[in-house]
Amino acid sequence: MPDRRSPARRLRPVLLLAPLVVLPLLLDSFSLYQATMILIYVTAIIGLDIVFGRAGVLSVAQAVFIGIGAYTAAWMSRTTTVSIGVELIAAAVIAGLAAILVGLPALRVSGLRLAILTFAFVELFQWVVTTFASITGGTQGLLVNPGGFGTVTTADPLVGYGLAAVIALLATWLVIRLQRNPIGRSMAAVKNSNLLAESAGVSTVRTKLTAFMLSGMLGGLAGVVLAHVSGSVTPAGFTVFSSLNLLVALILGGTGRVHGAWLGAAYVVLMPELFARLGIPNAYPIVNGAVLMLLLVVMPGGIAGVLDGIRDRVRRSGAAPPPPLTPVPERSSS
Amino acid sequence: MATDQAGRPPAVLEVRDVRVTVNGVRALGGVSFDVPEGSLFGLIGPNGAGKTTIMNVISAVITPQQGSVRFRGEELTGTGTVARVRAGILRSFQQVRLLEGMSVLDNLLLGRERFRVVGLLRQIGGSRTGRRQARRDLAVVEEVAAVLGLSDLLHRDVQDLPFGVRRLVDVGRAFAAEPDLLLLDEPAAGLDVTSRRLLLEAIKRAQSTTGATVMLVEHDVDMVRRACGESVVLSNGEVLARGTPAEVLADPAVLRAYFGRSDA
Numbered sequence: 197m198p199d200r201r202s203p204a205r206r207l208r209p210v211l212l213l214a215p216l217v218v219l220p221l222l223l224d225s226f227s228l229y230q231a232t233m234i235l236i237y238v239t240a241i242i243g244l245d246i247v248f249g250r251a252g253v254l255s256v257a258q259a260v261f262i263g264i265g266a267y268t269a270a271w272m273s274r275t276t277t278v279s280i281g282v283e284l285i286a287a288a289v290i291a292g293l294a295a296i297l298v299g300l301p302a303l304r305v306s307g308l309r310l311a312i313l314t315f316a317f318v319e320l321f322q323w324v325v326t327t328f329a330s331i332t333g334g335t336q337g338l339l340v341n342p343g344g345f346g347t348v349t350t351a352d353p354l355v356g357y358g359l360a361a362v363i364a365l366l367a368t369w370l371v372i373r374l375q376r377n378p379i380g381r382s383m384a385a386v387k388n389s390n391l392l393a394e395s396a397g398v399s400t401v402r403t404k405l406t407a408f409m410l411s412g413m414l415g416g417l418a419g420v421v422l423a424h425v426s427g428s429v430t431p432a433g434f435t436v437f438s439s440l441n442l443l444v445a446l447i448l449g450g451t452g453r454v455h456g457a458w459l460g461a462a463y464v465v466l467m468p469e470l471f472a473r474l475g476i477p478n479a480y481p482i483v484n485g486a487v488l489m490l491l492l493v494v495m496p497g498g499i500a501g502v503l504d505g506i507r508d509r510v511r512r513s514g515a516a517p518p519p520p521l522t523p524v525p526e527r528s529s530s
Numbered sequence: 531m532a533t534d535q536a537g538r539p540p541a542v543l544e545v546r547d548v549r550v551t552v553n554g555v556r557a558l559g560g561v562s563f564d565v566p567e568g569s570l571f572g573l574i575g576p577n578g579a580g581k582t583t584i585m586n587v588i589s590a591v592i593t594p595q596q597g598s599v600r601f602r603g604e605e606l607t608g609t610g611t612v613a614r615v616r617a618g619i620l621r622s623f624q625q626v627r628l629l630e631g632m633s634v635l636d637n638l639l640l641g642r643e644r645f646r647v648v649g650l651l652r653q654i655g656g657s658r659t660g661r662r663q664a665r666r667d668l669a670v671v672e673e674v675a676a677v678l679g680l681s682d683l684l685h686r687d688v689q690d691l692p693f694g695v696r697r698l699v700d701v702g703r704a705f706a707a708e709p710d711l712l713l714l715d716e717p718a719a720g721l722d723v724t725s726r727r728l729l730l731e732a733i734k735r736a737q738s739t740t741g742a743t744v745m746l747v748e749h750d751v752d753m754v755r756r757a758c759g760e761s762v763v764l765s766n767g768e769v770l771a772r773g774t775p776a777e778v779l780a781d782p783a784v785l786r787a788y789f790g791r792s793d794a
C-alpha cells in the first residue's frame with residue numbers, strides 16, 4: 197500500500213527519537229541509570245500490555261519472564277564468552293517457551309482464577325531459583341559479568357542505555373505493527389469475548405498463546421539488559437510484587453495504548469525517586485496505591501487515555517456527527 | 531442425501547431431529563428442516579421458541595443431546611465453532627458484538643480472519659503472501675461496505691456510531707467473511723420501523739450479490755413476507771410449519787401459536 201501519511205506524521209518518529217539520542221549526552225550518571233531503567237521497564241510493560249491490554253488476559257507472571265532473561269544472562273555471562281546478542285536470543289527463546297507454558301491454563305480458565313494460576317508460576321520460579329542454588333546462587337543471587345560485543349561492553353553505562361533503548365524501540369515497533377495487523381485484531385476480538393472471536397474464525401487458543409509468547413519474549417529481553425545494567429540478580433527482584441508493580445505501571449500509563457507503557461514506565465521509575473528527594477520515601481507505596489485506586493475510578497484509560505481523549509475532542513470538534521441508517525443509492529455497474 | 535421434491539435446489543444445511551435440554555428445560559424437542567442453497571431463509575417463531583438455540587447448535591456454541599446437522603452433505607457433529615466458521619458457516623448474535631474503540635474497517639476486516647494462513651513472524655515482519663492477502667481482504671471489505679452503505683464510515687470508531695449502524699457493521703463483518711451459510715439472529719431487533727426496513731434491504735442486497743445462503747430470524751411478519759423465500763416456524767422447540775412465508779403464515783397452527791400469544 198502507498199504511504200498516505202502526511203509529511204508531519206512521517207516526521208513524528210524522528211521527533212520522538214531525537215531526545216532518546218541526545219538525552220544520554222546531557223544526563224549525569226545517576227539520571228542515565230534511571231533513563232536506562234525506564235527503557236527496560238518500557239519493554240517489560242509492553243510485553244505485559246500485549247497479554248493484558250491487547251488480549252485481555254490478566255497475568256501476574258511477567259516478572260518471571262524478566263527473571264528468566266536476567267538469570268539466563270547472568271549464567272551465560274559467567275560461564276561463556278558469547279556476545280550479548282546470543283544471550284538476548286537465548287533469553288527470548290527460553291522466556292517465550294516458558295510463557296507458552298504459563299499461558300496453557302488460559303485455555304481453560306480466565307479472569308481472576310487465571311491470575312491466581314499465573315501467580316503459581318511466580319512461586320514455582322522462586323522455588324526453582326532458591327532450590328537449585330548451585331546454578332542460581334540461591335537467595336544470594338549471582339553477580340553478572342559485563343556483556344557486549346567485543347570490547348564494547350555494558351561496563352560502560354552508555355552501552356547499557358543504548359541496548360535498553362534499541363530493545364524498547366523494537367518492542368514499541370512490534371506493538372505498533374500488531375495494532376493494525378490481523379494478530380492485533382484477533383487479540384482485540386479475544387479480549388472482547390471468546391464468542392465474538394470464535395464466531396469470526398479466530399482461534400482463541402492460538403491467539404492467547406501467541407500473546408503470552410510475545411510477552412514472555414519481551415520480558416526475557418528486558419531481563420537480559422536489567423541483569424547487565426544492575427550487575428547482579430537476586431530472586432527478590434522477580435516476585436509477585438514486581439509483577440504487580442508492572443501491572444500498576446501499565447494501568448496507570450494506559451492499557452492497550454503504545455504510549456501508555458512509556459508513561460507508566462516513567463511513572464514507576466521516577467515517582468519513588470521523587471518521594472525520596474522529598475524526604476518521605478515511605479509515603480510512596482501509600483500514595484501510589486491511592487493514586488491507582490483514584491485513577492481506576494476516574495480515568496480507567498490511564499494517563500494515555502486522558503491524553504487521547506483530549507486529542508479526540510480536538511479532532512472531533514470539526515467532524516460530522518454520526519449518521520443514522522441511510523438508504524444506499526443504486527450503483528451503476530462499472 | 532435427503533430426497534427432495536423435483537426442481538428444488540439442493541439443501542446446503544440439513545437439520546435432523548435436534549434435541550436440546552438446558553438446565554432440565556426442553557429448548558428443542560426434535561427439530562428437523564432443510565435450508566435450500568442460495569436462499570434467504572426465514573426462521574420465525576415467538577420468543578422462547580428455540581430460534582437462538584438452533585443457531586447455537588448449528589454454530590457449535592452448544593452441543594445438542596441428540597440429532598445431527600449436515601452442511602453440504604457432511605456431518606458437522608463433533609466439530610467446533612472455529613472449524614465451522616472456517617468451513618463457511620458464519621453467524622451474528624442477538625446482542626451486537628463489535629471491537630469497541632476500533633474502526634468500522636477493522637471490524638469488517640475481522641471477518642477475514644477465517645482466511646488467514648500467514649504465520650506469526652511473517653505477519654509481523656511482512657511478507658508477499660501476507661500483503662497479497664491484505665489487498666484481497668481490503669477489496670472484499672470495501673465491496674461489502676459499498677453494498678451495505680458503510681463506505682463513508684470506514685474510518686469511524688464504532689463506539690461513536692448509532693445503534694442501527696452498529697447493527698449494520700455487525701452484519702457486515704459476517705458478510706466480509708464471504709459466508710456460504712450465514713445465520714442472522716434478529717438483526718433488526720431494537721430498531722425503529724424505518725431502520726428495520728433499511729437494514730433488511732441491505733441484508734437482502736448483500737445476500738443476492740454474494741449468493742450466500744442466509745438464515746434470518748425476524749419477528750416482523752411483513753418483513754419476512756417481503757424478504758424471505760422458504761421459511762420455518764418454530765414454537766415451543768418444535769417445527770410448526772414450513773414453506774413460503776405466505777403458506778406458513780396462513781397455517782392455522784401458526785396463527786394460533788404466533789398471534790395467539792406473542793406481541794399482538
Ligand SMILES: Nc1ncnc2c1ncn2[C@@H]1O[C@H](COP(=O)(O)OP(=O)(O)O)[C@@H](O)[C@H]1O
Pocket residue numbers: 552553555556557558575576577578579580581582583584
Ligand atoms: N441459558 C439458558 N438457560 C435456561 N433456559 C434457556 C437458556 N437458553 C435457552 N433456554 C430456554 O430454551 C428455550 C428457547 O430459547 P431461545 O432459543 O433463546 O428462544 P428464541 O431465540 O426463539 O427466543 C426457551 O424456553 C428458554 O427458556
Ligand SMILES: [Mg+2]
Pocket residue numbers: 581582583624715
Ligand atoms: Mg433468540
